[in-house]
Amino acid sequence: MSTSCGNPNAESDALMPRRRKFDRSKLCIKCKINQGNIVIRHAVYCKDCFLPMMYNKIKRTIEPTINPTPEGPRKKNLNPSGNLVIAFSGGLGSTVLLDVIYRGYFSSRRPRGETNTLSEGKDPKKERVWKEGKVCYVEVCGAFHGMRDRTDDVRRIVERYDDLEFVPLRIEDAFDESWWESVDLILSPCSRNGTPLSALCNYLSSLPAPTAIPSTLQTLTRLLLLHTALSTHSSHLALGTCLTSLSISLVSLVAQGGGFNLKEEVQEEWSPDSLSRSKGRSVRVVRPLKDIVMKECAMYAWWKGLEIVGQETWPGARQGISRITKDFIIGLEKDYPSTVSTIARTCAKLSPKDHAVGTCILCNRPAQPGVQEWKNRISIRSLSTDPPVSSEKASLAPYLCYACHTTLTSKSSK
Amino acid sequence: KVEFGGGLELLFDNQRSHKLTLPARVPLDNSTSSPPSSPPSPQNNEYEGETKPVDVAYLVHWLRHHLLKERAELFMEGDTVRPGILVLINDTDWELEGEGEYVIKNGDEVVFISTLHGG
Numbered sequence: 001m002s003t004s005c006g007n008p009n010a011e012s013d014a015l016m017p018r019r020r021k022f023d024r025s026k027l028c029i030k031c032k033i034n035q036g037n038i039v040i041r042h043a044v045y046c047k048d049c050f051l052p053m054m055y056n057k058i059k060r061t062i063e064p065t066i067n068p069t070p071e072g073p074r075k076k077n078l079n080p081s082g083n084l085v086i087a088f089s090g091g092l093g094s095t096v097l098l099d100v101i102y103r104g105y106f107s108s109r110r111p112r113g114e115t116n117t118l119s120e121g122k123d124p125k126k127e128r129v130w131k132e133g134k135v136c137y138v139e140v141c142g143a144f145h146g147m148r149d150r151t152d153d154v155r156r157i158v159e160r161y162d163d164l165e166f167v168p169l170r171i172e173d174a175f176d177e178s179w180w181e182s183v184d185l186i187l188s189p190c191s192r193n194g195t196p197l198s199a200l201c202n203y204l205s206s207l208p209a210p211t212a213i214p215s216t217l218q219t220l221t222r223l224l225l226l227h228t229a230l231s232t233h234s235s236h237l238a239l240g241t242c243l244t245s246l247s248i249s250l251v252s253l254v255a256q257g258g259g260f261n262l263k264e265e266v267q268e269e270w271s272p273d274s275l276s277r278s279k280g281r282s283v284r285v286v287r288p289l290k291d292i293v294m295k296e297c298a299m300y301a302w303w304k305g306l307e308i309v310g311q312e313t314w315p316g317a318r319q320g321i322s323r324i325t326k327d328f329i330i331g332l333e334k335d336y337p338s339t340v341s342t343i344a345r346t347c348a349k350l351s352p353k354d355h356a357v358g359t360c361i362l363c364n365r366p367a368q369p370g371v372q373e374w375k376n377r378i379s380i381r382s383l384s385t386d387p388p389v390s391s392e393k394a395s396l397a398p399y400l401c402y403a404c405h406t407t408l409t410s411k412s413s414k
Numbered sequence: 415k416v417e418f419g420g421g422l423e424l425l426f427d428n429q430r431s432h433k434l435t436l437p438a439r440v441p442l443d444n445s446t447s448s449p450p451s452s453p454p455s456p457q458n459n460e461y462e463g464e465t466k467p468v469d470v471a472y473l474v475h476w477l478r479h480h481l482l483k484e485r486a487e488l489f490m491e492g493d494t495v496r497p498g499i500l501v502l503i504n505d506t507d508w509e510l511e512g513e514g515e516y517v518i519k520n521g522d523e524v525v526f527i528s529t530l531h532g533g
Contacts, residue, residue: 036506037505037506037507038506039507039509047505092420092529244529294529295500297529298500298527302420302502302525308420333497334497334498
């Protein structure tokens with residue numbers, strides 16, 4: 001195979017000079033005094049400028065989402081309608097998010113309603129934004145035999161943050177009627193033998209493909225967090241998804257048939273039903289780290305000495321679409337760091353052609369019309385030329401969005 | 415001094431910090447198959463053939479062959495560290511110091527941080 005570039009003017013042994021990883025010089029681009037300590041997307045920052053830069057970026061992302069309605073031309077005080085739940089997975093992003101939110105909006109401010117008699121007046125900037133903050137962790141070890149329970153490790157980390165309540169959940173709570181009753185959701189009675197854990201294992205083992213397992217666990221985790229937020233009178237649920245993780249989840253979502261919900265993957269306003277929405281009972285899901293790449297999170301965690309509990313790799317995850325997508329994008333980020341933000345920016349420009357026709361009963365996200373008709377058109381359902389006889393049995397299919405329908409029905413090729 | 419963070423220490427006997435001594439000159443092809451006698455003398459050039467000053471690229475290979483206890487593919491990919499692993503040389507991003515070509519000096523601190531625990 002010829003390795004020549006074909007340019008007759010080039011020397012045959014010429015080597016292409018390596019592309020520089022940073023622009024201009026090694027001096028910090030902000031202070032222009034210190035030597036840089038870190039390169040983020042070709043820009044050089046020193047340690048002293050990096051930390052304030054990161055706080056400001058996160059502040060600019062989260063603060064516009066705090067008030068119930070968007071700000072007009074005049075900037076208003078931060079006044080959310082409820083409390084805050086921070087979702088903690090043990091991963092790098094959520095560890096950083098917890099630390100940043102605590103420092104910026106809890107530890108550095110006095111509780112709401114307290115007045116400092118020595119101060120000149122009630123300065124809203126010195127008051128906590130949310131009255132209460134909770135940190136919610138969902139343990140998934142029940143879904144996989146032999147996986148270590150990390151709840152105690154997570155509890156140890158969260159307890160370092162005073163004034164934040166730790167709320168541990170387990171993934172099998174999604175199959176526990178008493179848990180749903182505790183979050184004020186009344187379910188229709190159903191007869192089922194066995195424990196919530198056995199119900200979860202049966203559900204997962206009946207899924208048609210390995211990719212369906214992480215998708216299902218993500219959906220269940222999201223629902224547990226949302227209902228916990230609603231039942232704790234929280235107006236905001238903060239997730240620690242950084243820009244790298246967001247790009248991975250957006251591409252992975254499209255690959256699994258969830259393109260209709262790209263906007264919700266970035267930010268969504270969720271209510272369990274239309275009645276709650278009409279009463280103003282909703283939870284805003286925000287991702288304050290969505291403009292922060294994974295490298296910035298890692299440097300923040302290192303320089304602040306944060307302990308990362310980590311997330312267990314799910315057995316069989318290597319075969320899943322999410323894992324393959326993650327490996328691809330992490331590799332892309334190494335050589336082309338701007339690509340990751342391009343993915344998120346491009347996805348933000350997309351919007352679905354059709355309007356939603358209701359809510360998926362499984363994932364509680366907007367569902368597009370015509371899912372079953374589309375599936376019938378693109379797949380061979382029968383070798384017979386006779387038209388299919390419609391089944392009399394009740395079916396979930398008409399009430400699912402395309403992504404959930406695919407998760408529950410799409411078989412692995414193996 | 416070499417440190418591991420972000421969960422990478424699990425691959426290195428769960429030990430976060432290691433103190434190493436490496437020879438001043440090492441094989442050009444990063445071969446670590448015949449380590450020098452301990453303690454190696456910086457004055458002796460114990461390798462035959464072409465050599466280079468000890469650099470971070472050699473350190474990565476050395477760690478892989480002499481300290482890594484399991485799952486080498488989680489630390490290295492090809493000839494360098496796996497994508498998603500940050501390298502700091504004296505608290506500075508190795509991209510500012512020439513990456514694998516940075517020549518290690520006495521007393522340098524190199525930190526390897528994994529970012530692969532997700533968000």
